[in-house]
Amino acid sequence: MAQIAPSILSADFARIEEAVKIADEAGADLIHIDIMDGHFVPNLTFGPQLVASIRKKTSLPLDVHLMVENPRSFIPLFVEAGADWISIHLEASIHLHKDITMIKEYGKKAGLALNPATPLHLMNEILSEMDFILLMTVNPGWGGQGFIESCHSKISKLKSWINGQNLKIPIEIDGGVKLSNMEDLIKDGADILVAGSAVYGEKDPKETIIKMKELAQKAGKP
Ligand code: DX5
Numbered sequence: 414m415a416q417i418a419p420s421i422l423s424a425d426f427a428r429i430e431e432a433v434k435i436a437d438e439a440g441a442d443l444i445h446i447d448i449m450d451g452h453f454v455p456n457l458t459f460g461p462q463l464v465a466s467i468r469k470k471t472s473l474p475l476d477v478h479l480m481v482e483n484p485r486s487f488i489p490l491f492v493e494a495g496a497d498w499i500s501i502h503l504e505a506s507i508h509l510h511k512d513i514t515m516i517k518e519y520g521k522k523a524g525l526a527l528n529p530a531t532p533l534h535l536m537n538e539i540l541s542e543m544d545f546i547l548l549m550t551v552n553p554g555w556g557g558q559g560f561i562e563s564c565h566s567k568i569s570k571l572k573s574w575i576n577g578q579n580l581k582i583p584i585e586i587d588g589g590v591k592l593s594n595m596e597d598l599i600k601d602g603a604d605i606l607v608a609g610s611a612v613y614g615e616k617d618p619k620e621t622i623i624k625m626k627e628l629a630q631k632a633g634k635p
Pocket residue numbers: 420421422423445447478551552553554555556557558587588589590607608609610611
């Protein structure tokens with residue numbers, strides 16, 4: 414069954430604790446935390462201190478999405494802060510194998526994130542080493558953007574590639590996920606759905622996560 418990862422990027426930054434509690438109580442599977450450095454993407458968000466504070470408030474796995482240049486220099490800081498899953502961007506890492514190995518040597522799940530226009534074949538030599546793949550389905554930088562429709566076929570292509578190699582690598586979808594497109598995304602092959610504005614932009618974020626979980630369960634039945 415597909416997992417739901419609420420992204421606190423769309424929460425009220427003055428009430429992050431509440432946003433995390435809502436996700437926890439609604440039965441979310443992961444907390445997605447977007448780290449932006451103002452270089453790789455033209456926006457700034459959180460640092461390791463915030464991750465360390467969230468760590469104290471939930472036992473859910475913390476899924477840290479590094480949208481930063483030179484990710485290697487940040488990996489130890491986020492491990493120390495309590496990240497469980499760490500994804501770095503293929504476009505941002507020069508020594509990709511080395512950086513992925515570093516995350517794994519810390520005992521954390523290593524994810525590779527790809528921007529919408531980055532071709533899948535660039536993962537050819539590293540795919541089998543990955544714990545998960547994060548496909549961006551909007552251009553990274555902001556929450557609340559519309560899903561890029563051409564990404565549907567990219568998801569199914571990646572799913573067939575993974576299955577064809579007899580690999581078990583979850584595909585995480587990030588950007589423009591909503592209750593209305595979730596089922597299609599699960600059909601395409603999504604295993605983890607990140608949702609920011611679709612959760613925290615709603616009047617009742619808790620109820621929305623519960624609905625997403627129900628939909629994921631329904632879509633997962635043969
Ligand atoms: C965008 C971030 C996403 C963001 C998604 O750069 O990586 O995780 O929170 O937001 P929505 O779900 O609103 O598209």
